[in-house]
Amino acid sequence: MAASDDPPTETAEQAAFRAEARAFLEAHAEPRAEADPWDVIGFPDDDEALAHFEKCRAWQRTLADHGWAGLTWPVEYGGRGLEAWANRIFAEESAQFGSNAGFVWASMAMLGPTLMALGTEEQKVRYLPPMLRADETWCQLFSEPGAGSDLAGLATRAVVDGDEFVVDGQKVWNSSAQFCNRGFLLVRTDPDAPKHQGISFLLVDMSSPGVEVRPLVQANGSAHFNEVFLTGVRIPVANLVGEANGGWNPARMVLGNEASFIGGSDGGRRTSDRLIDLARLYGRQDDPVVRQELVRAYSRERIVGLMGRRMRDIARRGGLPPFDPALMKVFVTDSKVHTGQVATAIAGPAGMAAMADDDQVSRWVQAEVINRFTISIGGGTTEVQKNNLGERSLGLPREPRSDKDVPWKDVPRS
Ligand SMILES: Cc1cc2nc3c(=O)[nH]c(=O)nc-3n(C[C@H](O)[C@H](O)[C@H](O)COP(=O)(O)OP(=O)(O)OC[C@H]3O[C@@H](n4cnc5c(N)ncnc54)[C@H](O)[C@@H]3O)c2cc1C
Incomplete structure (x- = not known):
């Protein structure tokens, strides 16, 4: 049986594939x-x-x-x-x-x-x-203490020495870097060029001498992120992806791919399902205002699912995004803000504090509120995505840029 709400328009080949997939998953x-x-x-x-x-x-x-x-x-x-x-x-x-x-x-x-x-x-x-096969797992080594939203301002240096790059610098907010054995890394290879034009994209073995990974412990005690220090790390020139100093191109592709999977799984109606369960649990399922918001949450989830499916299908074939990935990112973030609001509106005070040690429902509500920040910052903040949308999709005037055509080494940095 098809898992989606779509009408059954599958070919015999697709139906057979679905049955084969289901049998594998069940096993x-x-x-x-x-x-x-x-x-x-x-x-x-x-x-x-x-x-x-x-x-x-x-x-x-x-x-x-x-x-x-x-x-x-x-x-x-x-x-x-x-x-x-x-x-x-x-x-x-x-x-x-x-x-x-x-x-x-x-x-x-x-x-x-x-x-x-x-x-x-x-x-x-x-x-x-x-x-x-996950024999090699990969972390993203892009952000730096002085280069997050302004990623192209990154300062980690790499110079060529024979058939190797020698890399010195620091990365930060690197998810799961403590567990990965490989990393994809952005480095500055031409400080005399304007900032977007002097970056290279390298593949690094995380066990190389000079790579030090330091987990960052968050307020909730977990260490999702890391700082990664690179000191005299030698990376073969053969690990350069794309052109030397042309690393902004693969970097943009990675960021576009990142936006394309942010929409979650194709079959996912999980947050709206849980909100409906929450409304039942608190006896709010007949409240017309709550019902209206539940429908809004469900509709947005379906829209995100369809946008994500289209984006992923095209990205996996190596095609250009069918719409600006920033649109997806902003819509998903707004949806997360909305579901957090609906959850707290239904749960009331339980949305602010757990009512007992084993009060998983309250914890879920609180996580739903807090997780908006994960989505609104990771992969480029909402403010920056809105700038991108305004400039790239709406054709609005670009933000004033004092560093355009200026060699990166002459751009003031904090
Ligand atoms: C869950 C999560 C996972 C992450 N994983 C990774 C990872 O694996 N690898 C990695 O390299 N990085 C990762 N990051 C880092 C992430 O890419 C950066 O945090 C993000 O790009 C923002 O950079 P920043 O933190 O330096 O903030 P800043 O760039 O300093 O921004 C601070 C504030 O200023 C605003 N701002 C900045 N510039 C503008 C502007 N031009 N117009 C309007 N407002 C502006 C921002 O919106 C923000 O509110 C992750 C972050 C999160 C939250």
């Missing part, structure tokens, strides 16, 4: 944890965080070993060479189960299509198959 995936629908992902200690990461990795490996990873990736790089519908059907079926590859999948979705589009043949053959 290998975890059933969705019905016992605790209010479970919140959060890791109070490093062991739990590592265990979760390894679980994601193991699931990705299971997918690869049974031919369910990289469905649309070319066969020569370990994929199955199928069309975009295969990803959609598999995502719909997977949404009925608890297993997912989490961060491992996310970093693969950022880097995989970028390597396929801009990597050398040697890089594709070397890196894509172990990426698909």
Whole structure:
């Protein structure tokens, strides 16, 4: 049976593929944890965080070993060479189960299509198959203490020495870098060029001498992010992706891919389902105002799902985004703000404080409110995305830029 609400317009081939996917998932995936629908992902200690990461990795490996990873990736790089519908059907079926590859999948979705589009043949053959099987896991080494929204202002230096780059600098907010054995890294290779034109994109082995990963402990006690210090790190020139000093191109592709998966899974109606359960739990299901907001949450979730599906289908084929990825990012963030508001409106004081130690429902409501910040900052802040939308999609005047055409080394920095 189709998992989506779409009318049954599948071909016989697609229906057979769906049945095959369902059979694989029933045999290998975890059933969705019905016992605790209010479970919140959060890791109070490093062991739990590592265990979760390894679980994601193991699931990705299971997918690869049974031919369910990289469905649309070319066969020569370990994929199955199928069309975009295969990803959609598999995502719909997977949404009925608890297993997912989490961060491992996310970093693969950022880097995989970028390597396929801009990597050398040697890089594709070397890196894509172990990426698909999660034998090698990848972290993003972009942000720096002085370069987040203004990413192109980054200062980590790389100079060529023989057939290697020698890298010195610091990165920050690097998700799961403490667990990954590879990283994709932006470095400044030409300080005399304007800031966007002197950047290169490198692939780094995280076990290289001179790479130091320091976890950043958050207020809730978990260490999702890291600082990564790079001191005299030697990276083969063969690990350059794209042109030297042309790293802004693959960087933009990674950021575009990142926006394309932010919309969540194709089959996902999970937040609106939970909001409906919450309304029932608090006896608010007949309140006309609550009902109106529940419908709004459901509608937005469907819109995000459809936007994400379209974006992902095209990105996986290496095509250009069908609409500005910033639009998706802003819409998803607004939706998260909305669901947090609806959850607190339904739960009342329980949305602010847990009523008991084992009050999972209140914790879920609070996480729903707090998680808006994860989405509104990660992958580019809402303010910056709105600037992008205004300039790129609406044709509004660009923000004044004092650093245009100025060599990066002459741009004032804090
Ligand atoms: C959950 C999460 C995961 C992340 N994972 C990674 C990762 O794996 N790898 C990585 O490299 N980075 C990662 N980041 C970092 C993220 O990319 C940066 O935090 C983000 O780009 C913002 O940069 P910043 O923190 O330096 O803030 P700043 O750029 O200093 O911004 C501070 C404030 O100023 C506003 N602002 C800045 N410029 C403008 C402007 N031109 N117009 C209007 N307002 C502006 C911003 O919107 C923000 O409110 C992650 C962040 C989060 C939250």
